[in-house]
Amino acid sequence: MRTSRRVVDGSDFSVHVVSCGERHDGWSAPEEGHGNGLVLVRRGRFRVRSDGDEVSADPTMGYLTVPGREYAFAHPAGGDVCTFIHVREPLWHAVAGDEPPRAPVAVDGRVELAHRLLLRATADAADPVERLVDAIAAAVRVPRTRPGRGRGELAARAREAIVAGDPESADLVRLARALGVSPSHLSRTFRAHVGMTVSGYRNRVRVSRALARIEEGETDLAGLALALGFADQAHLTRTVRAVLGHPPGHVRGLFSG
Numbered sequence: 001m002r003t004s005r006r007v008v009d010g011s012d013f014s015v016h017v018v019s020c021g022e023r024h025d026g027w028s029a030p031e032e033g034h035g036n037g038l039v040l041v042r043r044g045r046f047r048v049r050s051d052g053d054e055v056s057a058d059p060t061m062g063y064l065t066v067p068g069r070e071y072a073f074a075h076p077a078g079g080d081v082c083t084f085i086h087v088r089e090p091l092w093h094a095v096a097g098d099e100p101p102r103a104p105v106a107v108d109g110r111v112e113l114a115h116r117l118l119l120r121a122t123a124d125a126a127d128p129v130e131r132l133v134d135a136i137a138a139a140v141r142v143p144r145t146r147p148g149r150g151r152g153e154l155a156a157r158a159r160e161a162i163v164a165g166d167p168e169s170a171d172l173v174r175l176a177r178a179l180g181v182s183p184s185h186l187s188r189t190f191r192a193h194v195g196m197t198v199s200g201y202r203n204r205v206r207v208s209r210a211l212a213r214i215e216e217g218e219t220d221l222a223g224l225a226l227a228l229g230f231a232d233q234a235h236l237t238r239t240v241r242a243v244l245g246h247p248p249g250h251v252r253g254l255f256s257g
Contacts, residue, residue, distance in 0.1 A: 004084075007119060012091040013129070015118060016084045020046065023078025030070035036092040037065045037085050038136055040107060040115045043212070044080030045163055048073050055104040056156055057082070058163050059112055059208040060201070062105040064096075064136065077164075083115060085132060095137050106195055109207055109243035111135045116215055117254060154179060155193035158186060162202050172198050207243040210236065214248060215255050221248055 002022075008015035027049065039048075045058035050071045055063045065071070065084075087095070107115075114131030157179060161169040168178035175198065176183040190198050206228045218224055225236035241247045246254070 010129075012088055014086045014088075016086065017042075017081065017119065018084055019081045020073075020075050021079060023075055025074060025076045027072045027074050030072045033065040033067055033069045033071055034084075035065070035067050035086050036089070036096070037087055038105065038132060039063050039065060039082055039084050040105075040112075040132075041080060041082045042116070042119070045077050045160075046073060046075045046080045046082075053104075054156075056160055056163075057104075059212075060107050060163070060204055061159075062107050062135075064105060083119065085118075087133075087136065091133070092136075095133055105135055105138075107135070109204065109211070110245055112208060112211060113244050113246075113251065113254075116211065120255065151189045152193055154181065154186065155190050158190055158198065159194060159201065162198075162205055169202070203239050204243060206230070207240055210240055210248070211244065211251065214252050219252070 002018065002020045004016050004018045006014060006016050033050075039057065040062040041057050041059050043059075045056065048055050048057055048063060048071055050069055055061065057063060111131055111134075114128040118128040118132065158169070158175060161175060161178070166178070167174075169175045172183050172187060176186040179186060181189075187198060190196075190201070194201055196204070209228055210224060213224055221236060222233045225231075225233045228236070230236040230239065237247050240251065244251060
Protein backbone atom coordinates (compact mmCIF):
# COMPACT_ATOMS: atom_id res chain seq x y z
CA MET A 1 0.00 0.00 0.00
CA ARG A 2 1.35 3.42 -0.98
CA THR A 3 0.28 6.74 0.50
CA SER A 4 1.23 10.32 -0.37
CA ARG A 5 0.76 13.60 1.46
CA ARG A 6 1.78 17.14 0.54
CA VAL A 7 3.86 18.90 3.21
CA VAL A 8 5.06 22.04 1.40
CA ASP A 9 3.45 23.97 -1.46
CA GLY A 10 5.59 26.88 -2.65
CA SER A 11 5.57 29.02 -5.75
CA ASP A 12 8.48 27.16 -7.39
CA PHE A 13 8.14 23.67 -5.92
CA SER A 14 5.97 21.39 -3.82
CA VAL A 15 7.01 18.58 -1.51
CA HIS A 16 5.17 15.27 -1.08
CA VAL A 17 6.05 12.49 1.37
CA VAL A 18 5.38 9.03 -0.11
CA SER A 19 5.25 5.91 2.07
CA CYS A 20 5.21 2.29 0.91
CA GLY A 21 4.33 -0.23 3.60
CA GLU A 22 4.38 -3.43 1.57
CA ARG A 23 7.28 -5.63 0.56
CA HIS A 24 7.40 -7.05 -2.95
CA ASP A 25 10.46 -8.25 -4.86
CA GLY A 26 8.90 -8.14 -8.33
CA TRP A 27 8.52 -5.06 -10.48
CA SER A 28 5.29 -3.08 -10.37
CA ALA A 29 3.34 -2.17 -13.48
CA PRO A 30 4.91 0.90 -15.13
CA GLU A 31 3.39 4.25 -14.21
CA GLU A 32 3.92 7.64 -15.78
CA GLY A 33 6.03 10.23 -14.00
CA HIS A 34 4.17 13.09 -12.35
CA GLY A 35 6.28 16.02 -13.53
CA ASN A 36 9.84 17.23 -13.17
CA GLY A 37 11.26 16.48 -9.79
CA LEU A 38 13.77 14.98 -7.42
CA VAL A 39 13.06 11.86 -5.34
CA LEU A 40 15.02 11.44 -2.10
CA VAL A 41 14.74 8.52 0.29
CA ARG A 42 14.23 9.27 3.95
CA ARG A 43 13.96 5.70 5.25
CA GLY A 44 14.53 2.26 3.76
CA ARG A 45 15.43 1.43 0.18
CA PHE A 46 13.79 0.38 -3.06
CA ARG A 47 14.56 -0.05 -6.76
CA VAL A 48 13.27 1.98 -9.67
CA ARG A 49 13.58 1.21 -13.40
CA SER A 50 12.95 3.59 -16.28
CA ASP A 51 14.01 3.83 -19.91
CA GLY A 52 16.65 1.13 -19.53
CA ASP A 53 18.15 2.65 -16.38
CA GLU A 54 17.90 1.02 -12.96
CA VAL A 55 18.57 2.79 -9.66
CA SER A 56 18.86 1.36 -6.16
CA ALA A 57 17.37 4.26 -4.21
CA ASP A 58 18.26 4.78 -0.54
CA PRO A 59 19.25 7.81 1.57
CA THR A 60 22.56 8.02 -0.29
CA MET A 61 21.13 7.76 -3.83
CA GLY A 62 18.05 9.48 -5.27
CA TYR A 63 16.83 10.02 -8.82
CA LEU A 64 15.22 12.59 -11.09
CA THR A 65 11.80 12.23 -12.70
CA VAL A 66 10.47 13.77 -15.91
CA PRO A 67 6.90 13.84 -17.25
CA GLY A 68 5.97 11.27 -19.88
CA ARG A 69 8.58 8.72 -18.80
CA GLU A 70 7.37 5.47 -17.23
CA TYR A 71 8.71 4.12 -13.94
CA ALA A 72 8.46 0.68 -12.37
CA PHE A 73 9.29 -0.09 -8.74
CA ALA A 74 10.38 -3.00 -6.55
CA HIS A 75 10.42 -2.91 -2.76
CA PRO A 76 12.50 -5.89 -1.59
CA ALA A 77 12.92 -4.48 1.93
CA GLY A 78 9.46 -2.89 2.35
CA GLY A 79 8.58 -0.04 4.67
CA ASP A 80 10.35 2.74 2.76
CA VAL A 81 9.57 6.44 2.92
CA CYS A 82 10.68 8.93 0.28
CA THR A 83 10.16 12.57 -0.64
CA PHE A 84 9.08 13.77 -4.08
CA ILE A 85 10.10 17.39 -4.68
CA HIS A 86 8.07 18.55 -7.65
CA VAL A 87 9.91 21.42 -9.33
CA ARG A 88 7.66 23.66 -11.41
CA GLU A 89 8.62 24.39 -15.00
CA PRO A 90 10.30 27.84 -14.74
CA LEU A 91 12.69 26.73 -11.99
CA TRP A 92 13.27 23.32 -13.58
CA HIS A 93 14.13 24.88 -16.94
CA ALA A 94 16.49 27.36 -15.26
CA VAL A 95 18.30 24.55 -13.46
CA ALA A 96 18.14 21.61 -15.87
CA GLY A 97 17.68 23.20 -19.30
CA ASP A 98 15.99 21.33 -22.15
CA GLU A 99 17.67 17.92 -22.12
CA PRO A 100 15.85 15.29 -20.01
CA PRO A 101 18.26 13.99 -17.34
CA ARG A 102 19.07 10.29 -17.07
CA ALA A 103 21.49 10.10 -14.19
CA PRO A 104 20.68 9.06 -10.63
CA VAL A 105 21.53 11.62 -7.95
CA ALA A 106 24.34 10.83 -5.53
CA VAL A 107 23.05 12.34 -2.27
CA ASP A 108 25.92 13.68 -0.18
CA GLY A 109 25.56 14.31 3.53
CA ARG A 110 24.81 18.00 3.16
CA VAL A 111 21.98 17.31 0.71
CA GLU A 112 20.52 14.64 3.01
CA LEU A 113 20.61 17.11 5.91
CA ALA A 114 18.89 19.75 3.72
CA HIS A 115 16.26 17.17 2.76
CA ARG A 116 15.45 16.37 6.38
CA LEU A 117 15.41 20.03 7.37
CA LEU A 118 13.08 20.85 4.47
CA LEU A 119 10.50 18.42 5.80
CA ARG A 120 10.55 20.26 9.13
CA ALA A 121 10.52 23.78 7.66
CA THR A 122 8.10 26.15 5.95
CA ALA A 123 8.02 26.90 2.24
CA ASP A 124 10.22 29.99 2.69
CA ALA A 125 13.14 28.01 4.14
CA ALA A 126 15.68 29.13 1.56
CA ASP A 127 18.85 27.26 2.53
CA PRO A 128 17.48 23.68 2.27
CA VAL A 129 15.86 24.57 -1.06
CA GLU A 130 19.12 25.95 -2.39
CA ARG A 131 20.91 22.74 -1.40
CA LEU A 132 18.36 20.62 -3.23
CA VAL A 133 18.40 22.84 -6.34
CA ASP A 134 22.19 22.46 -6.36
CA ALA A 135 21.72 18.68 -6.20
CA ILE A 136 19.50 18.75 -9.28
CA ALA A 137 21.96 20.97 -11.14
CA ALA A 138 24.85 18.64 -10.28
CA ALA A 139 22.88 15.59 -11.43
CA VAL A 140 22.02 16.97 -14.86
CA ARG A 141 25.66 17.87 -15.43
CA VAL A 142 26.67 14.21 -15.12
CA PRO A 143 27.83 12.91 -18.54
CA ARG A 144 25.15 10.72 -20.11
CA THR A 145 27.41 7.90 -21.19
CA ARG A 146 26.29 4.41 -20.24
CA PRO A 147 29.04 2.60 -18.30
CA GLY A 148 29.90 -1.04 -18.88
CA ARG A 149 26.95 -3.04 -17.61
CA GLY A 150 28.95 -5.70 -15.77
CA ARG A 151 31.02 -3.18 -13.85
CA GLY A 152 28.00 -1.04 -13.07
CA GLU A 153 26.21 -4.07 -11.63
CA LEU A 154 29.27 -4.95 -9.54
CA ALA A 155 29.31 -1.47 -7.99
CA ALA A 156 25.54 -1.65 -7.38
CA ARG A 157 25.84 -5.04 -5.65
CA ALA A 158 28.65 -3.74 -3.46
CA ARG A 159 26.67 -0.62 -2.55
CA GLU A 160 23.55 -2.65 -1.74
CA ALA A 161 25.58 -4.99 0.50
CA ILE A 162 26.85 -2.00 2.48
CA VAL A 163 23.40 -0.40 2.75
CA ALA A 164 21.85 -3.72 3.83
CA GLY A 165 24.50 -4.16 6.55
CA ASP A 166 25.83 -7.42 5.14
CA PRO A 167 28.62 -8.61 7.51
CA GLU A 168 30.81 -9.32 4.47
CA SER A 169 30.77 -5.59 3.63
CA ALA A 170 32.72 -4.70 6.78
CA ASP A 171 35.96 -4.33 4.83
CA LEU A 172 37.11 -4.24 1.21
CA VAL A 173 38.81 -7.65 1.19
CA ARG A 174 35.82 -9.55 2.60
CA LEU A 175 33.39 -7.71 0.32
CA ALA A 176 35.50 -8.43 -2.77
CA ARG A 177 35.72 -12.11 -1.82
CA ALA A 178 31.93 -12.29 -1.39
CA LEU A 179 31.43 -10.71 -4.82
CA GLY A 180 34.00 -12.98 -6.49
CA VAL A 181 36.45 -10.28 -7.61
CA SER A 182 39.81 -8.96 -6.50
CA PRO A 183 39.96 -6.10 -3.98
CA SER A 184 41.77 -3.85 -6.45
CA HIS A 185 39.16 -4.46 -9.17
CA LEU A 186 36.31 -3.77 -6.77
CA SER A 187 38.04 -0.65 -5.45
CA ARG A 188 38.57 0.81 -8.95
CA THR A 189 35.08 -0.10 -10.13
CA PHE A 190 33.35 1.23 -7.03
CA ARG A 191 35.16 4.56 -7.15
CA ALA A 192 34.41 4.96 -10.87
CA HIS A 193 30.66 4.34 -10.47
CA VAL A 194 29.89 5.67 -6.98
CA GLY A 195 32.40 8.51 -6.84
CA MET A 196 34.12 7.52 -3.61
CA THR A 197 36.03 4.66 -2.03
CA VAL A 198 34.32 1.68 -0.45
CA SER A 199 35.36 2.84 3.03
CA GLY A 200 34.21 6.40 2.25
CA TYR A 201 30.81 5.10 1.19
CA ARG A 202 30.57 2.92 4.29
CA ASN A 203 31.12 6.05 6.39
CA ARG A 204 28.51 7.90 4.32
CA VAL A 205 25.94 5.19 5.14
CA ARG A 206 26.84 5.22 8.84
CA VAL A 207 26.52 9.00 9.01
CA SER A 208 23.12 8.75 7.30
CA ARG A 209 21.98 6.40 10.07
CA ALA A 210 23.46 8.68 12.72
CA LEU A 211 21.59 11.62 11.18
CA ALA A 212 18.29 9.73 11.32
CA ARG A 213 18.86 8.80 14.96
CA ILE A 214 19.78 12.37 15.91
CA GLU A 215 16.67 13.67 14.16
CA GLU A 216 14.62 11.21 16.22
CA GLY A 217 16.07 12.72 19.40
CA GLU A 218 19.09 10.53 20.19
CA THR A 219 21.37 12.23 22.75
CA ASP A 220 23.69 9.37 23.78
CA LEU A 221 26.47 9.93 21.25
CA ALA A 222 28.81 7.40 22.85
CA GLY A 223 26.14 4.70 22.58
CA LEU A 224 25.31 5.80 19.04
CA ALA A 225 28.97 5.54 18.02
CA LEU A 226 29.13 2.00 19.42
CA ALA A 227 25.88 0.95 17.72
CA LEU A 228 27.01 2.23 14.31
CA GLY A 229 30.50 0.74 14.38
CA PHE A 230 32.60 3.84 15.07
CA ALA A 231 35.69 3.46 17.23
CA ASP A 232 34.38 5.92 19.83
CA GLN A 233 32.40 9.15 20.20
CA ALA A 234 35.31 11.26 18.95
CA HIS A 235 35.47 9.17 15.76
CA LEU A 236 31.73 9.64 15.27
CA THR A 237 32.03 13.40 15.79
CA ARG A 238 34.92 13.76 13.32
CA THR A 239 33.15 11.71 10.65
CA VAL A 240 29.80 13.49 11.04
CA ARG A 241 31.54 16.87 10.81
CA ALA A 242 33.42 15.81 7.66
CA VAL A 243 30.29 14.46 5.92
CA LEU A 244 27.63 16.94 7.07
CA GLY A 245 29.73 20.06 7.67
CA HIS A 246 28.57 20.19 11.32
CA PRO A 247 29.31 18.18 14.49
CA PRO A 248 26.48 16.10 15.99
CA GLY A 249 25.58 18.67 18.65
CA HIS A 250 25.04 21.37 16.04
CA VAL A 251 22.96 19.03 13.90
CA ARG A 252 20.76 18.27 16.90
CA GLY A 253 20.28 22.02 17.39
CA LEU A 254 19.23 22.44 13.75
CA PHE A 255 16.48 19.88 14.22
CA SER A 256 15.29 21.21 17.57
CA GLY A 257 15.32 24.78 16.21
